[in-house]
Amino acid sequence: MGQAALAAGSSGTPSPRAPYPDLSCPRGLEELLSAPPPDLGTQRLHGWNPDDCSENIEVQDGGLCFERRPVAQSTDGARGKRGYSRGLHAWEIGWPREQRGTHAVVGVATALAPLQADRYAALLGSDGESWGWDLGRGTLCHQSKGPGAPHYPAAGPQDAPLEVPERLLVVLDMEEGTLGYAIGGTYLGPAFRGLKGRTLYPAVSAVWGQCQVRIRYLGERRGEPHTLLHLSRLCVRQALGDSRLGQVSALPLPPAMKRYLLYQ
Numbered sequence: 626m627g628q629a630a631l632a633a634g635s636s637g638t639p640s641p642r643a644p645y646p647d648l649s650c651p652r653g654l655e656e657l658l659s660a661p662p663p664d665l666g667t668q669r670l671h672g673w674n675p676d677d678c679s680e681n682i683e684v685q686d687g688g689l690c691f692e693r694r695p696v697a698q699s700t701d702g703a704r705g706k707r708g709y710s711r712g713l714h715a716w717e718i719g720w721p722r723e724q725r726g727t728h729a730v731v732g733v734a735t736a737l738a739p740l741q742a743d744r745y746a747a748l749l750g751s752d753g754e755s756w757g758w759d760l761g762r763g764t765l766c767h768q769s770k771g772p773g774a775p776h777y778p779a780a781g782p783q784d785a786p787l788e789v790p791e792r793l794l795v796v797l798d799m800e801e802g803t804l805g806y807a808i809g810g811t812y813l814g815p816a817f818r819g820l821k822g823r824t825l826y827p828a829v830s831a832v833w834g835q836c837q838v839r840i841r842y843l844g845e846r847r848g849e850p851h852t853l854l855h856l857s858r859l860c861v862r863q864a865l866g867d868s869r870l871g872q873v874s875a876l877p878l879p880p881a882m883k884r885y886l887l888y889q
Contacts, residue, residue, distance in 0.1 A: 690838065691837070728830065
């Protein structure tokens with residue numbers, strides 16, 4: 626098999642395919658990302674929480690974005706409004722590369738994880754209550770106390786860290802207890818395992834003054850068995866491929882079938 630390509634789950638121009646894909650893509654992820662995203666009101670319900678963030682962070686646009694104030698020698702974090710204990714969830718983080726600084730970490734946290742530190746650090750993942758991916762170093766953070774953190778995605782000793790584009794997907798599978806990430810339509814594999822039994826919130830920690838970090842919730846899939854209707858649609862979409870899916874409206878098919886294939 627080739628790379629674990631997913632349906633387009635992020636907005637804007639697709640990023641280049643990422644290397645080192647892990648083919649153990651969570652069950653239901655492709656279907657989740659193929660469906661239309663939740664409406665704006667739902668996205669805001671799953672956005673950043675203005676009552677659960679560092680005092681140096683200002684949540685904007687109803688929770689869809691936050692801006693970190695330019696405070697020296699401080700690392701500041703934010704949690705999402707909703708915590709997840711079951712189901713498969715995905716959300717897009719939009720964080721311009723020039724606004725990341727030395728410690729830009731994206732992941733999840735329990736309600737107990739700290740959201741401010743009086744130093745520059747990879748705050749998210751610094752203890753046992755949070756798990757994160759340091760985007761600049763390409764390393765995983767959980768109970769991190771120093772050097773030696775594992776690289777993600779897994780790479781050889783001579784490989785440089787992956788250059789993470791502005792948009793990335795966070796994939797939390799509470800049915801299997803895994804956290805992973807996807808870039809440019811490619812799932813990079815599980816970054817963390819053993820997360821079952823917790824309630825986890827989207828979270829990031831940042832050090833760059835006036836950085837803006839956006840979140841866009843993409844939906845949920847529960848662990849119930851798929852219906853024949855959903856499985857049939859998934860098979861047809863896979864057979865058509867990305868290029869021909871964009872031409873469904875021009876195919877000689879009944880309008881109801883076109884809407885069915887496009888999740889309309």
